[in-house]
Amino acid sequence: MRFESLLDSxxxxxLVGLPRLSPSPEVRLWAKLDDRNPTGSVKDRPAFWMxxxxxxxxxxxxxxxxLEPTSGNTGISLAMVAKLRGYQMICVMPENTSxxxxxxxxxxxxxxxxxxxxxxxxxxxxxxxxxxxxxxxxVMLYQYGNEANARAHxxxxxxxxxxxxxxxxxxxxxxxxxxTLMGVGRYLREQVPEVKIVAAxxxxxxxxxxxxxxxxxxxxxxxxxxxxxxxxxVGSRDALRRTRELLEQEGIFAGISTGGALHxxxxxxxxxxxxxxxxDIAFIVADGGWKYLSTxxxxxxxxxxxxxxxxxLWA
Amino acid sequence: xxxxxxxxTILRTYxxxxxxxxxxxxxxxxxxxxxxxxxxxxxxxxVDEKGLRKFVNVYLNDEDVRFLGGxxxxxxxxxxxxxxxxxxxx
Numbered sequence: 001m002r003f004e005s006l007l008d009s010x011x012x013x014x015l016v017g018l019p020r021l022s023p024s025p026e027v028r029l030w031a032k033l034d035d036r037n038p039t040g041s042v043k044d045r046p047a048f049w050m051x052x053x054x055x056x057x058x059x060x061x062x063x064x065x066x067l068e069p070t071s072g073n074t075g076i077s078l079a080m081v082a083k084l085r086g087y088q089m090i091c092v093m094p095e096n097t098s099x100x101x102x103x104x105x106x107x108x109x110x111x112x113x114x115x116x117x118x119x120x121x122x123x124x125x126x127x128x129x130x131x132x133x134x135x136x137x138x139v140m141l142y143q144y145g146n147e148a149n150a151r152a153h154x155x156x157x158x159x160x161x162x163x164x165x166x167x168x169x170x171x172x173x174x175x176x177x178x179x180t181l182m183g184v185g186r187y188l189r190e191q192v193p194e195v196k197i198v199a200a201x202x203x204x205x206x207x208x209x210x211x212x213x214x215x216x217x218x219x220x221x222x223x224x225x226x227x228x229x230x231x232x233x234v235g236s237r238d239a240l241r242r243t244r245e246l247l248e249q250e251g252i253f254a255g256i257s258t259g260g261a262l263h264x265x266x267x268x269x270x271x272x273x274x275x276x277x278x279x280d281i282a283f284i285v286a287d288g289g290w291k292y293l294s295t296x297x298x299x300x301x302x303x304x305x306x307x308x309x310x311x312x313l314w315a
Numbered sequence: 316x317x318x319x320x321x322x323x324t325i326l327r328t329y330x331x332x333x334x335x336x337x338x339x340x341x342x343x344x345x346x347x348x349x350x351x352x353x354x355x356x357x358x359x360x361x362v363d364e365k366g367l368r369k370f371v372n373v374y375l376n377d378e379d380v381r382f383l384g385g386x387x388x389x390x391x392x393x394x395x396x397x398x399x400x401x402x403x404x405x
Contacts, residue, residue, distance in 0.1 A: 069403075121403035144403065176403075201379075203399065206324055214325055214360060217370025217401035231379035233372070233397065 007084060010037055010044045011156040015164040015282065020249040021262075027272045029265055030165055030282040031252060032157070039080045039108070041287035042157075046179050047077030049152035050141045051085060059139055062086050067138040069093075069128035071121050071313045072101035073287060074143050074177075079108035090138070092128040094120050097313050100291040120204065120313055122218045143177045145221030153183025161282055162191055169272075172265040172283040174257040175199040175231065178223040180284060185227040199231040200264035202239065202257060205310040232267065234260035236309045241302055242266070243289070255287040256297055256314040318346055318390055321397040329357040343373060344386040346396065361398065362386065370401045
């Protein structure tokens with residue numbers, strides 16, 4: 001496959017069957033390997049779409065500074081696109097994210113401003129909004145509310161999935177900005193009657209939920225409950241266990257949030273088997289495991305790995 | 316009918332610091348009423364006149380009750396209910 005430049009190669013990722021983890025020939029699981037994107041994550045899609053949109057709208061002009069709250073992947077993707085398009089990149093990132101993410105961000109030329117660990121991405125969003133108000137010339141693309149984030153998936157991920165798997169019955173993905181689920185979900189609902197759209201939301205350790213008040217919670221502006229069929233909360237133990245199973249059974253080395261999506265996908269598969277229905281369940285491999293090696297997710301027992309992940313943002 | 320209820324850090328002022336409490340009820344609504352009888356004020360932090368509060372997520376055995384039956388979601392003995400504040404991802 002030949003492309004004019006790296007940015008032209010975003011998307012078009014393989015969809016691979018999981019013959020060992022699928023419960024039966026009638027109920028099959030499919031992994032969309034979105035770690036096979038330029039910076040190694042699904043976020044290259046929204047990053048590219050959001051920057052293109054901002055350029056088209058005249059928001060971004062050469063030499064501009066982009067600011068974004070991100071727990072890592074979106075920042076890395078934006079830094080890569082920004083570098084190629086000639087923008088400065090500043091990421092606001094919670095301090096409890098893996099060391100690899102910082103190194104990758106710096107490698108692609110981003111400046112990092114850390115937000116406090118307590119409160120997780122909520123805090124990063126709050127800090128970024130404050131910085132944006134103080135620096136009106138900085139451009140915040142704001143992945144949580146930017147329609148181009150969801151549209152990236154509506155225009156690319158969704159059509160790719162349907163082309164490769166016309167018999168799709170379920171789509172499962174991690175819930176963060178909600179962009180993947182909203183975009184793919186809307187596209188598939190238009191094309192496939194009765195398709196089920198399932199969210200796997202990461203459930204972190206205590207620290208991440210250390211808000212001062214329950215009224216300070218956060219729901220991304222992109223989120224539209226009506227697109228989803230259901231939503232599961234997946235704890236770090238289940239996510240880790242499934243991440244290891246994916247490696248063990250199918251040879252796929254994925255990041256921890258993918259284990260969360262697989263957990264929900266297997267739950268839906270079990271339901272289909274019980275109901276005696278056929279199913280083709282696709283889920284997103286949002287990134288590879290490389291960025292999580294230092295978290296110890298792949299070493300020792302599950303209990304040890306879980307303890308090491310406590311208080312870390314793994315999606 | 317015993318239901319295990321997991322309480323987030325910010326609401327433990329209502330449960331004497333307890334992370335897990337037990338309750339009973341045939342529905343989420345009844346469970347919250349039961350909890351409120353022993354942990355006064357807790358229910359009001361979870362629901363308002365329109366139903367579940369905006370930034371409160373409640374999961375029955377890890378599934379969001381908003382996609383089940385909301386406050387009318389039926390419960391069975393041995394179920395686990397988890398309450399969590401809505402936080403950002405990404």
